Amino acid sequence: MNEQTAVNNYFQEDLAIKNQEINSHAQEEFDQFVQKLRLVGVDVIVIEDRKETDTPDSIFPNNWISFHENGDIALYPMFAENRRRERREDxxxxxxxxxxxxxxxxxxxxxxxxxxxxxxxxxxxxxxVNRKAYCALSPRADEELFIEFCEDFEYTPVIFTANQSVDGKRMPIYHTNVMMALAETFAVICLESIDDKKERKNVLQHLKEDGKEIVAITEMQMHHFAGNMLQVVGAEEKRYMVMSEAAYKSLTQQQIATIEKHCSILYSSLETIETCGGGSARCMMAEVFLPKK
Incomplete structure (x- = not known):
């Protein structure tokens, strides 16, 4: 568990087992997850971690780097000092x-x-596809920086605030991708975390005008990481919505049926990673859109 990120990641919890045991469970979950993705033909590049850098959250690479269709790469400023060591030229x-x-x-x-x-x-x-970027502002998502990113990469910014209840208070959700996932033809989103009605309406309007079917999840489902999903492409261009087992089990039959209208579902147990790391399936994947030579 990364103490430096726990200050505003309310999804992290302590486990009453030794670090060594946590590590071995997490590695097992990671390996099984990779295997499941590869079995359906998803091209997975696994990067070996380095012990000497002491980076407890390097299992979530999508926070420090993003890859773009035009061959550009973005490197991002990280809240926790020990996460900055995750950035690697190799x-x-x-x-x-x-x-x-x-x-x-x-x-x-x-x-x-x-x-x-x-x-x-x-x-x-x-x-x-629609050149829009959605961002829930938080201590880890600065508005001006986000607008700068949108100008540099030519995206229309959609800005809002998303909150969760922590000890009776409404606190900002640390990352947009725990309350929202965007697939090609649908969106999974925790609308009840957007307290401002105007902002909620604006987000919905953008999604609907781009033809996305809305799968609305509850705050309770969000806490089971039902917002932390990613659509990937496997063999023969087949689409999969990837999530954790906890996320899948929190969904209703109707929500599952709606997602399965659009693509197949692939899930894997990530219990240790979710509990100690406060992130789930989507956070573990940095999708590569770079062109091939």
């Missing part, structure tokens, strides 16, 4: 060795010095 070398083309690196990490953060596709939900 990851880019590895991708180039695999035939991916990198044109430009857009580096926002200097904002850390001013105490401003924007944690990748944790903070930003990208609709790459």
């Amino acid at each position: 990851v880019l070398d590895l991708l180039e060795d695999r035939g991916y083309e990198i044109q430009h690196i857009v580096d926002y990490t200097g904002a850390e010095e001013d105490g401003l953060f924007l944690e990748g596709t944790g903070s930003i939900i990208l609709d790459r």
Whole structure:
């Protein structure tokens, strides 16, 4: 468990077992997850961690980097100091060795010095087809930085605040991607976390005008990581909505049926990672959209 991120990630909890045991459970969950993705033909690139850097959250790579269709890469400013060590140049070398083309690196990490953060596709939900970017503002998602990102990458910004109840208070949700997931033809979203009615209406309007069917989840389902999903492409261009077992089990039959109208569901047990890390299936994947050479 990363103590530095626990201050505003209310999804993290202590487990009453030794770190060594937590580690071995987490590795097992990770390996099974990768295996399930590969079995359906999803191309998974696994990066080996480095013990000496001591990066407890490196299992969530989507916060420090994003990859774009034009060959650009964005590097993001991170809230927790020990997460900044996750940024590794050798990851880019590895991708180039695999035939991916990198044109430009857009580096926002200097904002850390001013105490401003924007944690990748944790903070930003990208609709790459309709060129819209959704962002729930929080201590880890700065509005001005987000607008700068949208200008640089030519996205229309959709800005709102999303809250969760913590000890009777409404507190900002640390990452947009725990309350919202965007697939090609539908969106999974915890509308009840957007307290401001105007903001909620605006988000819904954007989703509907782009033809997305809405799967509304409750705050309780969000706490089981039902908002933390990612649509991926497997063999023969088949689409899968990827989530954890906890997320899947929290869904109603109707919600499952709605998602399955659009694509297949793939889930895996990530209990240890979710409890100690406060992130789930979507956070564990940084999707690579770079062009191939």
